[in-house]
Amino acid sequence: MRPKQANDGPAPRPRRDRAATRRRLLEAARELFAEHGYDHVSVRAIAARAEANVALVNRYFGSKAALFGEVLAGESALPHVLEGEAVELPGRLAEHVVRLIHHGQAGPVLRTLDRSVGDPQIQPIIRRHLERILVEPLAARLQGPDARLRATAAASIVMGIGSVRRILGLADLRAADPEALTAHLTAMFAAALAPLPEPGRDG
Amino acid sequence: MRPKQANDGPAPRPRRDRAATRRRLLEAARELFAEHGYDHVSVRAIAARAEANVALVNRYFGSKAALFGEVLAGESALPHVLEGEAVELPGRLAEHVVRLIHHGQAGPVLRTLDRSVGDPQIQPIIRRHLERILVEPLAARLQGPDARLRATAAASIVMGIGSVRRILGLADLRAADPEALTAHLTAMFAAALAPLPEPGRDG
């Protein structure tokens, strides 16, 4: 009956804890942005989910867009995937994608990018983070020329699969045999990351 | 004295021509959606560009979302690309993408998808059209099993490159030699469209 704060919630959270409130807001934003994209999430919704006052979003983060930036900055887009040898990258990218398809959702960052990718308001933020957490780490692990271009190609596959999966649903993707799908995607990523053929030879 | 619409403008278009007005609205919507995405285009902007009354959007199309659907239904996402032999598909897809990068923009449908892909309001519409104009035509040209899955993989690349290109800009992509890039993309599309390996053999 008391509209706020159930008595028996998990650990009746301490009021007046700036750090904790900030954390709750950030977490709420992470979830909502991942689910609905940047501009279909209102700051009121974020505050409500965090059980905090709306004004605190602005007090703590400055603006909705800055909060969005902090969400993106918070974690890696592809945790544990970009580490290791370049030769194993295609396989690990593929495994990551398949894991997402079969065992739950993409990480919040990837889903957020996915959902918000078309929004011109936050284009600079998206761009910065896409570079920093996807293209640059990938490129850093590639040998040879055109590293950035090849990293961009792989990033395109990641982003594209994310979008398409979300739009079309998981049915088709899940229907495939996981191992076969992994092999297929490995081939795609390998093609994306392969060195470009030398130009001008037979053009 | 007549504040609007001088009588003697160029080609004094007939007032009260339902079909023509409808067409102009559709064309205006096509252009604006392609440039700004679904929900950063207001119906007022559409009506203004079409020099038509705002309320006609609703009268003719029912709603903004329905108008969006009609825009998508209007034309192919990849004109002239999906025709021809399956074996040539990777090359033609790659050429199409490279052409877009080097000579102007994507077609309106693709740009519209690109811009609006994250918007939950129109998810069903996007889904329906993505199937109809991208996945199904592609799948129809593929031999063997998993046609839909392989088509989806190629569609993912198309969509992903669109998103990434718009976010990161064209600099990197344009820096590459066009023919080498075409070859690279051809390999990526070929990998996407290739038959899946038979599962369970060496897993």
Added chain:
Amino acid sequence: MRPKQANDGPAPRPRRDRAATRRRLLEAARELFAEHGYDHVSVRAIAARAEANVALVNRYFGSKAALFGEVLAGESALPHVLEGEAVELPGRLAEHVVRLIHHGQAGPVLRTLDRSVGDPQIQPIIRRHLERILVEPLAARLQGPDARLRATAAASIVMGIGSVRRILGLADLRAADPEALTAHLTAMFAAALAPLPEPGRDG
């Protein structure tokens, strides 16, 4: 019981009349700005007084600030005062001020300037209008050099008396004999509008 629109109001105004609604909004703004100053008037208050929807303020005028500008542009600050011979200007300015003190309020423009003079948000608007409706017309009627400076001096008296009268109330000013007060103010305005002494003679 119908929350809006009493049955017996004066001339049950026609609904759906853009020009009339616009006029009502402008008039409401004129009154409220004159009474409370620019930023203590909310667009909601203006709309409420005009019995119109809030959004119409923005639709018709673009913004609150633009509406404010239109209010200022609407009428002269000193109607019928700035016309006539320069030699009579001090007297007419004084008579105008005394008239205001004894028979009602200043015109809305002057009161609006008065109230809003300290607001940095609309400084450019205030400046433009103060120039256009007060300083320039005055200067145009002055002979000799320093016309603008002398006009500014007279304008300062007008503005200053407005402010002080509003702050301190009318009691003191009304206690004085109107004719004596007029003569006094005439002398002040004459001093303000008089040519400056030639400089550098005995400096």
Added chain:
Amino acid sequence: MRPKQANDGPAPRPRRDRAATRRRLLEAARELFAEHGYDHVSVRAIAARAEANVALVNRYFGSKAALFGEVLAGESALPHVLEGEAVELPGRLAEHVVRLIHHGQAGPVLRTLDRSVGDPQIQPIIRRHLERILVEPLAARLQGPDARLRATAAASIVMGIGSVRRILGLADLRAADPEALTAHLTAMFAAALAPLPEPGRDG
């Protein structure tokens, strides 16, 4: 690690010094009110400038408006000007104004009045202080009848010049020869402070 307040800052001011904190708040308010006017200064800005806690504004002064009152009460509006013989008052007022125009800004009190003169929230406060620090001291130095009225007239010039100068800028005023301008303003103040003509003689 300590995000705030390094231990070794310049003059590690004692925390918990009520009197000093109060003083700093007052000084910060003085400066900010003078520059931006009453209601474009937030209590947060005052507290930040004073490096004090926001809530102390309310604790020490009761409210923002009361703090504003205390600022006005703090010092004379026209220091060193209102002292001396009545016959010299016009000249000293003029010199003061010209000094302000040519060598820097008005004192904080005058600028504060200037900026905040239109704000109805603090009208009573403004009124009280305008009387106490401007009109009454002036009137006290005048001989003859109508002292208050004449003082009010002079105060109007001071206030009006302040407003106009801030709105229109200093260009025109500074273009004039300082001595000629002083003489001009002296004449204006003399007219304002002169005894009123006896009424009823030739009306």
Added chain:
DNA sequence: GATGAATGAGGCTTCATTCAT
């Protein structure tokens, strides 16, 4: 049938103040 005025909801942000710590 067509027009466009009007609507009501919702968007983000900022503020002075209160209250638990």
Added chain:
DNA sequence: AATGAATGAAGCCTCATTCAT
């Protein structure tokens, strides 16, 4: 006594849509 987190209201503006003309 002092802190600063939290509050609730209010600010302007934009939008898709409806309805009287």
